[in-house]
Amino acid sequence: MKFWRKEKSILYALHPEKIPASGARLTYTFGLGGIAVLASLVTLLTGVALTFYYVPTPTDAHASIILIQDVVSFGAVMRGLHYWGAQVMVVAVTLHLARVVFTGGYRPPREFNWLIGVALLVITLVWDFTGYVLRWDDGAYWAFLVGTNLLREIPAYGETIYRAIVGDAQIGANALLRFYGWHIFGLTAAGVFGIVYHLWRLRKDGGISRPVLDENETREFISRDELFFREFITSALISAALVFLTLIFPAPIGTAANLDAGVSDVRAPWIFLWVQNLLRVIPPLWAGIIAPMFVLALIIALPFLDRRGPGRAIWFARERWKPQAILVVIAIVLSALSVLEVWR
Amino acid sequence: MKLTRRDFLTNLGYGSFLVASGALAALFARFLTPNIVTPAPGPVEIGSPDQYALGSLTHIENARVYLGRDERGFYAISAICTHLGCAPRLDGDEFACPCHGSRFARDGRVLSAPATRPLDRVFVGRSANGKLFVERSRQVDADYRLV
Numbered sequence: 245m246k247f248w249r250k251e252k253s254i255l256y257a258l259h260p261e262k263i264p265a266s267g268a269r270l271t272y273t274f275g276l277g278g279i280a281v282l283a284s285l286v287t288l289l290t291g292v293a294l295t296f297y298y299v300p301t302p303t304d305a306h307a308s309i310i311l312i313q314d315v316v317s318f319g320a321v322m323r324g325l326h327y328w329g330a331q332v333m334v335v336a337v338t339l340h341l342a343r344v345v346f347t348g349g350y351r352p353p354r355e356f357n358w359l360i361g362v363a364l365l366v367i368t369l370v371w372d373f374t375g376y377v378l379r380w381d382d383g384a385y386w387a388f389l390v391g392t393n394l395l396r397e398i399p400a401y402g403e404t405i406y407r408a409i410v411g412d413a414q415i416g417a418n419a420l421l422r423f424y425g426w427h428i429f430g431l432t433a434a435g436v437f438g439i440v441y442h443l444w445r446l447r448k449d450g451g452i453s454r455p456v457l458d459e460n461e462t463r464e465f466i467s468r469d470e471l472f473f474r475e476f477i478t479s480a481l482i483s484a485a486l487v488f489l490t491l492i493f494p495a496p497i498g499t500a501a502n503l504d505a506g507v508s509d510v511r512a513p514w515i516f517l518w519v520q521n522l523l524r525v526i527p528p529l530w531a532g533i534i535a536p537m538f539v540l541a542l543i544i545a546l547p548f549l550d551r552r553g554p555g556r557a558i559w560f561a562r563e564r565w566k567p568q569a570i571l572v573v574i575a576i577v578l579s580a581l582s583v584l585e586v587w588r
Numbered sequence: 589m590k591l592t593r594r595d596f597l598t599n600l601g602y603g604s605f606l607v608a609s610g611a612l613a614a615l616f617a618r619f620l621t622p623n624i625v626t627p628a629p630g631p632v633e634i635g636s637p638d639q640y641a642l643g644s645l646t647h648i649e650n651a652r653v654y655l656g657r658d659e660r661g662f663y664a665i666s667a668i669c670t671h672l673g674c675a676p677r678l679d680g681d682e683f684a685c686p687c688h689g690s691r692f693a694r695d696g697r698v699l700s701a702p703a704t705r706p707l708d709r710v711f712v713g714r715s716a717n718g719k720l721f722v723e724r725s726r727q728v729d730a731d732y733r734l735v
Binding site for chain 1: 625672673675688
């Protein structure tokens with residue numbers, strides 16, 4: 245009797261026996277998809293732990309976070325890893341998207357997986373925002389207020405959509421409970437399903453994209469064990485980075501939300517600073533609803549703007565200039581708006 | 589093209605599944621929309637009239653208004669920005685909104701965008717015991733004064 249057989253481990257089922265070396269090159273993928281998966285696992289695990297102390301009510305939410313930070317053993321570490329895991333996830337998912345655009349990884353037959361990937365980006369951002377709200381501190385409260393009031397700007401159906409999401413005529417106990425429910429169940433279910441589907445589809449589409457071979461070239465492979473080893477090293481480095489970030493930069497928490505008092509400085513979570521800046525200059529419907537939808541539609545459309553010839557798996561291939569140029573423009577505009585919002 | 593019985597029944601099956609899925613989605617959406625919402629807050633008592641000097645403009649936090657008094661009487665300006673609902677605060681002689689930079693004059697007029705509507709005026713009344721109260725859910729026009 246042997247209980248442990250390496251070849252019967254679940255990890256074997258999740259990894260192919262061998263994968264082409266060109267697709268696994270560090271300078272090709274930078275391991276970004278894998279880093280996003282690792283960050284989501286860290287966030288999931290620490291998130292489950294945090295639910296045992298967090299109380300999703302307006303009166304107790306902030307106090308329960310202070311309890312986690314100051315009284316619970318390793319509470320600050322647990323919350324810090326949750327916070328930094330989420331930040332690393334947002335960054336890794338975004339960079340992964342950029343990598344796929346700049347190397348043409350979305351090319352047929354991988355367009356469908358591109359769409360799943362974009363859905364995962366949206367899930368990641370909403371996950372992040374719903375988590376930010378749960379802090380129920382000054383900054384989160386006002387971001388929550390503005391973010392939900394934007395829904396009311398949608399013509400005709402705004403108030404209905406607002407109530408379906410917030411669960412009340414204004415934000416309060418119902419809204420906090422709902423965002424908590426979405427954060428820990430709804431988005432988690434969608435996110436885990438999406439990640440698994442994305443990975444499965446990657447296998448079905450023939451693995452990580454790679455260059456088309458010349459006639460006299462032979463394809464080189466790396467073994468499953470080599471892949472395990474690389475994943476292990478990457479995971480160890482990223483985990484260490486998360487621990488360092490947690491210890492050096494504790495997860496922020498402000499003073500408890502005060503619904504009555506005016507506030508002096510209100511700032512959106514960093515991923516939405518560009519929206520906050522736009523809201524200063526153009527009407528709310530355009531800045532808060534139409535502009536983000538437009539950016540999203542552009543991102544979804546990128547693979548379909550590129551129907552020409554080869555160029556897959558080559559960084560910055562000239563014949564694919566269109567999607568790359570659009571992505572660069574989006575990145576520059578959103579970053580500039582965000583930086584200006586911080587500097588004002 | 590001839591529609592066989594088999595194709596017809598297959599399509600009927602898929603069609604029924606689609607309709608049922610749509611109905612289920614609608615059911616979820618309707619379930620999420622509440623039938624009862626928290627009622628708007630009632631009157632909030634804010635003390636006696638002589639607490640507020642002529643020409644003053646006082647922030648009353650729990651009622652989310654600024655109470656003003658001029659020679660014509662008392663009035664209340666809503667402390668909720670008409671842009672996206674942040675809390676404007678008095679900055680010198682103007683209201684400034686910290687979220688998106690809207691500015692309003694002391695009487696609630698818009699001085700600078702993004703807000704386009706003046707700050708709301710809220711009902712001020714005097715109860716039987718002589719104390720003042722404000723009622724957020726009752727809007728009044730800018731000329732309204734409690735004499």
